[in-house]
Every structure is written in C-alpha cells, then in structure tokens.
Amino acid sequence: MSDVLLLNPPLVRLNNPVRIMVEAAFVLIAALLPAFVHSMGWNGAVLLPMHWTVLLAGLVFGPLGGFAAGLASPLLSYALSGLPAPAMLLPMTAETAAYGLAAGLFRRLHLNMYLSTFFAMLSGRIVYTFMFLGLGRISGPITGFWQKAFVPGLVSAAIMLLALPLLASLLGNVLQQRHDTVPKN
DSSP: OOHHHHHSOOOOOOOSHHHHHHHHHHHHHHHHHHHHHHHTTOOHHHHOHHHHHHHHHHHHHHHHHHHHHHHHHHHHHHHHHOOSOHHHHHHHHHHHHHHHHHHHHHHHTTOOHHHHHHHHHHHHHHHHHHHHHHTTOOOSOHHHHHHHHHGGGHHHHHHHHHHHHHHHHHHHHHHHHHHHHSOOO
C-alpha cells in the first residue's frame, strides 16, 4: 500500500450498516465521554473529550459525517448527562459542528490529514469565539477570553493534532478494506 493511501486514505462514504454504526459510535462516545471525564474529577477544558471523536468523524467520513457528529454529540450529551451546561450548549454545538464539517471539507479539498486537522481545529475555535461575541459574553480584551477558553486545552490539542490523523488513516483504511472485500450480490 502506498504511503499516500496509508497516511491519507480516501474519505469513507456512509453507505453501509457498518459505517453508519461507526458514525453512531462516534456520536455516542463523544456524548458520553465528557460525563465520564467530569465524573472522574478531570477538567474537560483541558482534555477536550468531545472534540476527539467529532474531528475523527470529519476526517474519516467527510463533511456530512463530521457535521452530523458535531451537531448531534453536544445535544445528546446534554440530554443524557446535562453536559455541557445550558449556557455552553449553543456555542459548543456550533464549535463541534464546525470541527466536524471543516475536517471533512479540508479532507475533501485533498489537504493532508495533519493540515485538515489543524485547520478544522482552528475553524472550530473561530466559530466558538464568534458565538461568544454574538451572544455578548466576552467582556474585556479578546486575548483574555482566548487565554481562558483555549490555553487549558493546548496540550490535548497538540496530542490530537499528532494522533487523530494516524487514527483516521487507520480507521479509514480498515473501513475501505472491509467494504472492498465484502462480496456484492
């Protein structure tokens, strides 16, 4: 297998039950992981538990799969656990939907996995910032908001930037091979 396919497989279409189940698993994991993190006493702003699977969904399944995971995950999480807090639900839903959509769009534009991940992360944070600006919830300098909102998660973001492209490549290749080897009727 060429390095291009190994590190940058084609986007996987959501066109069979296994792939749809993987997408549903992304949503469920993203919805439940924040409650688990908080129940362990860990800081969600540091670990960014929902971001991982939403970005992964966009990298593997493209813009539609990423957007669906990003839109559904915070809403399902809130319905199941009350997290994120009501004041955070709208900004976080917009942010995660932007993550998933952007990851898939950048992949569709044939950017490599690392650039797609980086630009998707940046896009989500820009949307998050604009949501807070639009809701009138930023008082003081924007740099103070960014420091409070984004600095705690920088280590997790760096790990995501390194790990998610590899995970997406592995999963994308597995899902492609599984589809390619399934006999057609």
